[in-house]
Amino acid sequence: NAGVMQNPRHLVRRRGQEARLRCSPMKGHSHVYWYRQLPEEGLKFMVYLQKENIIDESGMPKERFSAEFPKEGPSILRIQQVVRGDSAAYFCASSPGTAEDTQYFGPGTRLTVL
Amino acid sequence: EDQVTQSPEALRLQEGESSSLNCSYTVSGLRGLFWYRQDPGKGPEFLFTLYSAGEEKEKERLKATLTKKESFLHITAPKPEDSATYLCAVLLPDSWGKLQFGAGTQVVVTP
Numbered sequence: 001n002a003g004v005m006q007n008p009r010h011l012v013r014r015r016g017q018e019a020r021l022r023c024s025p026m027k028g029h030s031h032v033y034w035y036r037q038l039p040e041e042g043l044k045f046m047v048y049l050q051k052e053n054i055i056d057e058s059g060m061p062k063e064r065f066s067a068e069f070p071k072e073g074p075s076i077l078r079i080q081q082v083v084r085g086d087s088a089a090y091f092c093a094s095s096p097g098t099a100e101d102t103q104y105f106g107p108g109t110r111l112t113v114l
Numbered sequence: 115e116d117q118v119t120q121s122p123e124a125l126r127l128q129e130g131e132s133s134s135l136n137c138s139y140t141v142s143g144l145r146g147l148f149w150y151r152q153d154p155g156k157g158p159e160f161l162f163t164l165y166s167a168g169e170e171k172e173k174e175r176l177k178a179t180l181t182k183k184e185s186f187l188h189i190t191a192p193k194p195e196d197s198a199t200y201l202c203a204v205l206l207p208d209s210w211g212k213l214q215f216g217a218g219t220q221v222v223v224t225p
Contacts, residue, residue, distance in 0.1 A: 004157075033211060043158070043201070043215040055210045091157050099211040100146045100165070105157040 002027065004094050004106035005074075012112045013082045021077040021109045025094030032075045033103055034060075034067060037089040049075060082113045117141075118204050120216035127223045130191050135219045137202030138184040146205040147185050148213065149178050151198040158201055161187075192223045 005024040013019050025032050034046040045059040049069040060067065064082075069075040079086055089110050093103035117140045127133055139147070146165050150158035162171040164180040171178045175196065177188040187200055199220045203213040 006157075031211065033213075035213075035215075042217045043203075043213075045212045045214070048211050056212060059212070095211065099209065100205060101211075102148065102160055102163050103211070103213060104160055105150070107157045110155075 004092055004104055006090075006092050006106040006109050008109060009107060010110050010112070012114065014114050015083055016081050019079040019082050019086070019111055021079075021090050021092075021111070022074040023077070023092030023094075023106060024074045025092075026096075026104055029094035029096050029104075031095045031097070031101075032069050033093040033095075034075075034077050035091045035093065035105075037091065037108075039088070043091065046077075079111075082111075084113050087111055087113045118202060118214050118216040120200075120202050120219050122219060123217070124220045125222070127189075127192055127221065129193055129223055129225050132188070132190045132192070134189070135187040135200055135221070136184060137187070137216055139202075139204050141204050141207060141214075143207045144182075144204065145207060147180055148203045148205070149185070149187055150201040150203065152201055152218070153198050161200075189221070192221075194223050194225055197221055197223045 032049045035043045037043050047060045047067045048056040064080045066078045089108045091108045093105045095101040095103045121136045149161040152158045162178040167182045175190050179186045199218040201218045202216045206212045
């Protein structure tokens with residue numbers, strides 16, 4: 001029973017490029033969450049999605065960041081025109097249903113911006 | 115403002131030396147408190163979920179307890195493989211699943 005899958009595991013981008021991070025939730029899970037962990041900081045909520053809907057994006061920067069969870073395929077976190085401050089570990093989590101359900105995390109994507 | 119505070123920041127234990135980690139929160143109307151462990155370079159691994167004061171959960175050498183203001187993670191007779199950062203997270207009220215994490219407690223268990 002595969003867990004949450006994220007790819008790539010490591011991503012290197014130059015300033016100004018775009019970064020696309022992918023997340024496939026656990027089988028049977030329809031809720032996806034993205035969190036960011038900056039160096040020496042704790043995990044911070046970014047966005048919560050269900051299939052084809054953004055439910056809560058209150059933690060996501062207003063500019064350059066977007067997220068989607070299409071009907072088919074993985075959830076995508078997209079960062080346009082990356083800057084050095086975007087360097088961080090980005091984690092995806094999934095849960096089966098209600099807000100009180102446990103969120104299970106993937107291994108993360110480590111983004112380095114040169 | 116909702117806050118989650120973990121203490122201590124770091125803990126060094128001898129193998130077999132039991133101890134407790136603390137997670138205090140100021141969230142009103144707790145809907146759920148979660149404990150995870152995180153190894154370097156990896157994602158958080160789920161340990162426990164607690165929903166109401168007085169609840170306790172146990173797994174191998176770990177036991178989590180919950181009161182109205184805080185939660186404790188007790189590590190009994192730890193082994194070196196228990197070395198990790200332990201994270202506490204609270205489900206924020208009026209949210210659709212937004213977790214607020216504490217900064218974590220880094221535990222090192224030496225043989």
